[in-house]
Amino acid sequence: xxxxxxxxxxxxxxxxxxxxxxxxxxxxxxxxxxxxxxxxxxxxxxxxxxxxxxxxxxxxxxxxxxxxxxxxxxxxxxxxxxxxxxxxxxxxxxxxxxxxxxxxxxxxxxxxxxxxxxxxxxxxxxxxxxxxxxxxxxxxxxxxxxxxxxxxxxxxxxxxxxxxxxxxxxxxxxxxxxxxxxxxxxxxxxxxxxxxx
Numbered sequence: 001x002x003x004x005x006x007x008x009x010x011x012x013x014x015x016x017x018x019x020x021x022x023x024x025x026x027x028x029x030x031x032x033x034x035x036x037x038x039x040x041x042x043x044x045x046x047x048x049x050x051x052x053x054x055x056x057x058x059x060x061x062x063x064x065x066x067x068x069x070x071x072x073x074x075x076x077x078x079x080x081x082x083x084x085x086x087x088x089x090x091x092x093x094x095x096x097x098x099x100x101x102x103x104x105x106x107x108x109x110x111x112x113x114x115x116x117x118x119x120x121x122x123x124x125x126x127x128x129x130x131x132x133x134x135x136x137x138x139x140x141x142x143x144x145x146x147x148x149x150x151x152x153x154x155x156x157x158x159x160x161x162x163x164x165x166x167x168x169x170x171x172x173x174x175x176x177x178x179x180x181x182x183x184x185x186x187x188x189x190x191x192x193x194x195x196x197x
Contacts, residue, residue: 114183127170
């Protein structure tokens, strides 16, 4: 590929850089009709009509140790079903883990799970403390969670869960607030066993 490009550049430079007595002034015609070199002004040299047809091949004996075969092994990763809370969407069901408060382990809504997302909204404004962010996030979730909880069978949902960024994360542009209804959070607690109504 490199050799082929070098040939093309050399050919184009040779065609454009001719010197000596045969040099034509910009107003002289090259003898080609305008239609044979569309888009080029008259007097401008045309590109060669034939380019090399042999494309060089790449070496097949490159060392294999240059790129790791599993890039995921270089970075700490979440389990396949775990996502940051701000990537959840309305209707997603998930489990929580007190050790990973910003993460959610997505679950099928027809299987036991801790919570279901009722709505995802966004914070707007300037907040200088985590307490101010918590207050704003709770206010955004209050009405949607109350409406959704009112439509559930008695004893189905027992808690609300509002997930929001801290001030450092909010400063990076993550402004999502996830509002969810939950069963009893924690080990051995009551689980939701189906999607919310």
